[in-house]
Amino acid sequence: xxxxxxxxxxxxxxxxxxxxxxxxxxxxxxxxxxxxxxxxxxxxxxxxxxxxxxxxxxxxxxxxxxxxxxxxxxxxxxxxxxxxxxxxxxxxxxxxxxxxxxxxxxxxxxxxxxxxxxxxxxxxxxxxxxxxxxxxxxxxxxxxxxxxxxxxxxxxxxxxxx
Numbered sequence: 001x002x003x004x005x006x007x008x009x010x011x012x013x014x015x016x017x018x019x020x021x022x023x024x025x026x027x028x029x030x031x032x033x034x035x036x037x038x039x040x041x042x043x044x045x046x047x048x049x050x051x052x053x054x055x056x057x058x059x060x061x062x063x064x065x066x067x068x069x070x071x072x073x074x075x076x077x078x079x080x081x082x083x084x085x086x087x088x089x090x091x092x093x094x095x096x097x098x099x100x101x102x103x104x105x106x107x108x109x110x111x112x113x114x115x116x117x118x119x120x121x122x123x124x125x126x127x128x129x130x131x132x133x134x135x136x137x138x139x140x141x142x143x144x145x146x147x148x149x150x151x152x153x154x155x156x157x158x159x160x161x162x
């Protein structure tokens with residue numbers, strides 16, 4: 001069954017999306033949608049990465065809570081910085097963060113976290129995955145930011161993806 005339907009949720013999502021995009025629910029449209037929902041995941045299965053080993057579910061929940069709080073606080077900081085930019089322009093800067101995390105799934109999660117938190121932009125990952133270049137909206141101290149970033153995000157991801 002797994003060979004015929006390698007990703008049942010993906011198939012269901014493709015079928016639902018096909019039906020939403022079609023102007024009518026004719027028999028041909030339903031059959032073509034079902035065919036696409038069955039064939040596309042089978043054809044794309046070799047391109048899907050293997051799932052990563054997720055350890056320490058409590059650390060995952062703690063990291064999600066930390067990121068949620070950081071999103072709200074960073075959004076407020078960025079808004080404050082934009083509103084007061086005439087008096088004190090933000091000190092935007094690029095920062096290189098040396099990385100201990102090498103797991104591809106952990107790095108993908110770190111990229112998502114960096115993208116979600118306002119005021120930080122993931123710019124570049126070194127080819128050997130040893131360093132990350134970020135742009136920070138308002139940087140006060142580079143060393144403090146790097147230490148905070150590593151402790152707040154990289155360390156929990158190392159525990160999760162170990």
